[in-house]
Amino acid sequence: MALKFTLEDAPPLGRDSVSGRIYSTTADFDRLSAVRIETREGVRHGLIKNIACDRLYLVLSGHGTFSIDGECIAVEETDLLIIPRGTPYDYWGRMSLLLVHAPANIDEADINLEEPPFDL
Secondary structure (H helix, E strand, O other), rough: OOOOHHHHOOOOOOOOEEEEEEEEEEOOOOOOOEEEOOOEEEOOOEEEOOOOEEEEEEEEEEEEEEEOOOOOOEEEEOOOOOOOOOOOHHHHHHHHEEEEEEEOHHHHHEEOOOOOOOOO
């Protein structure tokens, strides 16, 4: 089985602190899902953890910082981060990211650990 997804067909991401497009969801393939994310300068993603899936972030362009379980990690283009399920994390900077969830993301499994605004 082969599945192809295009940016043009991807619906917008529904989070105020970042913009992006949702390539695939559990409805497409339950073992993983993918999202393209664009961060905004001066705004953090917001501290969150996901209790159902591991997350992989690939930095497509730009640079920024991830805070993973309280540890700050500087990232730049081509860096890859793996965030195990249940681990609190946040990120900020000017980046284009590819996010892969394994298994596929379930929105209800995202636990927001703080309330907006997420300004730096």
